[in-house]
Amino acid sequence: xxxxLQRILENYQQTEGNIISILQDIEETFGYLPEEAxxxxxxxxxxxxxxxFGVATFYAQFHLKPRGKNIITAxxxxxxxxxxxxxxxxxxxxxxxxxxxxxxxxxxxxxxxRVNCVGACSIAPVxxxxxxVHGKMTPDKLMKEIKKLK
Amino acid sequence: MKKExxxxxxxxxxxxxxxxxxxxxxxxxxxxREGIQASVEKHCSVHKVGCRGFxxxxxxxxxxxxxxxxxxxxxxxxMVERIVQEHIVQGxxxxxxTVKDDYHTxxxxxVKVVLADCGEVDxxxxxxxxxxxxxEALKKVFSQMSPEKVINTIEASGLRGRGxxxxxxxxxxxxxxxxxxxQKYIICNADEGDPGxxxxxxxxxxxxxxxxxxxxIGAYAIGASRGYVYIRAEYxxxxxxxxxxxxxxxxxGFLGEDILGSGFGFDIKIKxxxxxxxxxxxxxxxxxxxxxxxxxxxKPPFPAQKGLWGKPTVINNVETLANVxxxxxxxxxxxxxxxxEKSKGTKVFALTGKVNNTGLIxxxxxxxxxxxxxxxxxxxxxxxxxxxxxxxxxxxxxxxAEYIDIPVDYESLAKMGSIVGSGGMVVMDETDCMVNIAKxxxxxxxxxxxxxxxxxxxxxxxxLEILTRITDGRGRxxxxxxxxxxxxxxxxxxxxxxxxxxxxxxxxxIKYFREEYEAHIHDKxxxxxxxxxxxxxxxxxxxxxxxxxxxxxxxxxxxxxxxxQPHRIVQEICIKCGACFETCKFKAIKKG
Numbered sequence: 001x002x003x004x005l006q007r008i009l010e011n012y013q014q015t016e017g018n019i020i021s022i023l024q025d026i027e028e029t030f031g032y033l034p035e036e037a038x039x040x041x042x043x044x045x046x047x048x049x050x051x052x053f054g055v056a057t058f059y060a061q062f063h064l065k066p067r068g069k070n071i072i073t074a075x076x077x078x079x080x081x082x083x084x085x086x087x088x089x090x091x092x093x094x095x096x097x098x099x100x101x102x103x104x105x106x107x108x109x110x111x112x113x114r115v116n117c118v119g120a121c122s123i124a125p126v127x128x129x130x131x132x133v134h135g136k137m138t139p140d141k142l143m144k145e146i147k148k149l150k
Numbered sequence: 151m152k153k154e155x156x157x158x159x160x161x162x163x164x165x166x167x168x169x170x171x172x173x174x175x176x177x178x179x180x181x182x183r184e185g186i187q188a189s190v191e192k193h194c195s196v197h198k199v200g201c202r203g204f205x206x207x208x209x210x211x212x213x214x215x216x217x218x219x220x221x222x223x224x225x226x227x228x229m230v231e232r233i234v235q236e237h238i239v240q241g242x243x244x245x246x247x248t249v250k251d252d253y254h255t256x257x258x259x260x261v262k263v264v265l266a267d268c269g270e271v272d273x274x275x276x277x278x279x280x281x282x283x284x285x286e287a288l289k290k291v292f293s294q295m296s297p298e299k300v301i302n303t304i305e306a307s308g309l310r311g312r313g314x315x316x317x318x319x320x321x322x323x324x325x326x327x328x329x330x331x332x333q334k335y336i337i338c339n340a341d342e343g344d345p346g347x348x349x350x351x352x353x354x355x356x357x358x359x360x361x362x363x364x365x366x367i368g369a370y371a372i373g374a375s376r377g378y379v380y381i382r383a384e385y386x387x388x389x390x391x392x393x394x395x396x397x398x399x400x401x402x403g404f405l406g407e408d409i410l411g412s413g414f415g416f417d418i419k420i421k422x423x424x425x426x427x428x429x430x431x432x433x434x435x436x437x438x439x440x441x442x443x444x445x446x447x448x449k450p451p452f453p454a455q456k457g458l459w460g461k462p463t464v465i466n467n468v469e470t471l472a473n474v475x476x477x478x479x480x481x482x483x484x485x486x487x488x489x490x491e492k493s494k495g496t497k498v499f500a501l502t503g504k505v506n507n508t509g510l511i512x513x514x515x516x517x518x519x520x521x522x523x524x525x526x527x528x529x530x531x532x533x534x535x536x537x538x539x540x541x542x543x544x545x546x547x548x549x550x551a552e553y554i555d556i557p558v559d560y561e562s563l564a565k566m567g568s569i570v571g572s573g574g575m576v577v578m579d580e581t582d583c584m585v586n587i588a589k590x591x592x593x594x595x596x597x598x599x600x601x602x603x604x605x606x607x608x609x610x611x612x613x614l615e616i617l618t619r620i621t622d623g624r625g626r627x628x629x630x631x632x633x634x635x636x637x638x639x640x641x642x643x644x645x646x647x648x649x650x651x652x653x654x655x656x657x658x659x660i661k662y663f664r665e666e667y668e669a670h671i672h673d674k675x676x677x678x679x680x681x682x683x684x685x686x687x688x689x690x691x692x693x694x695x696x697x698x699x700x701x702x703x704x705x706x707x708x709x710x711x712x713x714x715q716p717h718r719i720v721q722e723i724c725i726k727c728g729a730c731f732e733t734c735k736f737k738a739i740k741k742g
Contacts, residue, residue: 018441020424024383058443058600060425061383078346078540078576079502081590090727094705116427116594118384119348120163121500121574122205122508131386133167 004029005040019047019055023062032063060116068104068111070149072096072129077117079124088125089114091139095146110149155186155194155238158212160269162355163348163387164205164509169226173209174198176227180234194238197278200356200391202269203510204256207249213237221249252528256507259525261488263496264472265512268356273391276398279359285404287478291367292412295478300371301327304474306482308494312349313339313430313467314545314571315647316493316560322464325454326372329462334374337458337465338365338418339435340381340388343427344543345594347574349498350468352510354381354388357472358395362418364471366404367478369416372464377418380435383425392420427544427598431646432457432465434600445600446646467572469498489515493559497570503540503577504531519554523577534579538662542571544591544598545651547658548584567658569651583680584663585670589617591655599648606649609640613656621681625671630660679741682726686742691716693738700730700739 008025011017017025026037033056042049056062074080074089089112092098096110104111120126123135129145159165159174177196181187186194202210207223213233214220220243222233229247237243272278279285291300305320326334338361342350354361365377381389396418399405407415421439428434429444436458438444457463473495477485486494493515502508505527513522519539523529530536538548541558547568549556556562563570578587596610613636616629637653644650660667669675676684689700689709696714708724711717719730731739 020438020441021422024422024424055441055443058426062424076345078543078574078590079508081345082503082576082578082582082587087727115384116343116425116598117345117347118163119342119351119500120167120205121346121348121502121576122510123164123167123208124502124508126167133163135164135167 023056032066068108070110073113073115075118075126076114079121083124085125153192154216156214157196158199160210161198162201165208168208170209172227173225176230180230197272199269200273201352206508222247223249256526260512261496261514262512263476274394284359287475288363292410297371303482307477307485312469319470323371326462326464329455331462333461335458335463336369336374336377338379338471339465340379340468341423341430343430344572344574346576347572348500349573351385351388353468353472354392358392360472360475361468362399364474367474370414375416378421380421382423428600428648445602490559499573499575501527501575504579505577515559516557530579537580538578540576542569543574544595546571547654550662583676583678584659584666585621586680588656588659589621595652603645605640605643610652620670623674623683630667685726687719688740689717690738690740693736695736699733703729703733
């Protein structure tokens, strides 16, 4: 971990980064923001951890808890909403047994997330499975894709 | 005779999702195998192009033989072989798969300025942009125009900010030009946060150099030496193409020190947004670039006086900047020919929802909604009835079907209680519930409110609570008046545009669809059949064949009955998910 953090620190110094860019690099490296990582930077840069957490909790992109191996993002933009994105999410939560109030299955295989809009409205409803965009989704098609990952 | 053959495959986000990459690879493979790619008599090349707007028909492929273009729609990799054999080898297009008249009507009412080169140029190749006149405007600016003259030209063109508020771009530049400072900044706002909008993404994915060229011209006009593109991390493809475009522009000397020997130096950095809608607001965006929580601050001072790091800063939207090179190249009069008296030029809209032809369109300002929905959009899906058009996303409103003949421009839409906004246009039909739509937008703004000012933080929360209870069947008499009163307060008291416009969806739906609110509150009924708690599903015995399909898909086990006998839904167990309704092939399930 130390080595990875060191690399992020170097990148920060070279590119005149800021708290957001550090957090983005941590998120990219670890998939979420481990508390130790933030404390490490806090000490190195002499910035209180509260500053980091303040920024981290402000933006939707950052996660304080580890996420699943597979990330499934359902778009909840207006076009997807009127074309039934809510139904897709419900079927995902049921199929992947995501506990109520959580977004990740207990075995950490799957994380189901919502995103405001991915800007692919003309092929709504849209679901992004591990960074791949799938358009004109139906619960049936979605379940077929999920089975491939299991 | 040697033939020039060009194949263009759409590879925007829509095209890629439909399999654009596989289609392109298959073309390359088949052409190589057939030995056509660079043969003596046939020189054939395959190019990727950005979004051409009609994403609903993706993958779209152009086959251009000696300038004659044939466009294919819905192309899958396994269809490539036949196109190559019949069209490219033998010379007769595969008529079954080519686009028909409706594709041409989709395009014929459009006027393309910003999108003119989208879908034509290869977004990953700067030479492709240059060959269509790219960076000519920049050369013209450096050789013939003073910064003042650039600003005058933009002012004369009547270009107004395309991000939503419609502030005249030339004036904005002029303010920043006149501000005294050693360092100034220009920022391109690509934090396209409105749900239901993808104009900026498509422009950057399709023609990133037009935005870069516009930014350099803007920087020259105001005297900025540094620029930032603040772009959503949710747009990975756009980010990637922009990065590539920036490095190509640097190599060619369009960015960096002493651009084209003019003595003017300027460079652009990319800043990735971290997923906060409020960062579309200028002062919040600036805070975010500085690495802080993206919270807005009161204006004045305006960013043109005190912006990024306290220095004069101009923030323009992607589409606004993408217009600039074309205005400089063709002149202010050319641009001002399009549009209405106060709203000049064209506007890109993301036409989505319940229309047949969804996609990205560019129309002259002042066109009617009717022309957009019926001529370009090809009418309502499934022949259903138009109910309303939502424009401007969470800051806009719903315009009811009876007003679709109004012109689309800044003033007319504002009069209707909506806004042009960044250009989202979501078409709704009779199966959409207006109270639910208002609630949807309030869920969004409530969650995205940064929390700094009380009217927005608490006001949106209370609005959402009232809307939720109405859609849950717990609405009370007087709720409508309460919503109106609270909405007016939130509008008047909020610090930034987010709160000031958040009640628009509520106010506009109450104004035009009050009876729908009343049906929810007084009759506990959702006329559109959307609000779950106000619905019951029943099986019509006379139509039920006892096929058991519904019982099999019911997640709650609420459907009982013998095979080949009419089934029944046990209301106490039913969770109203609607799975049975969608599965039944005999229309035996009634919703209401």
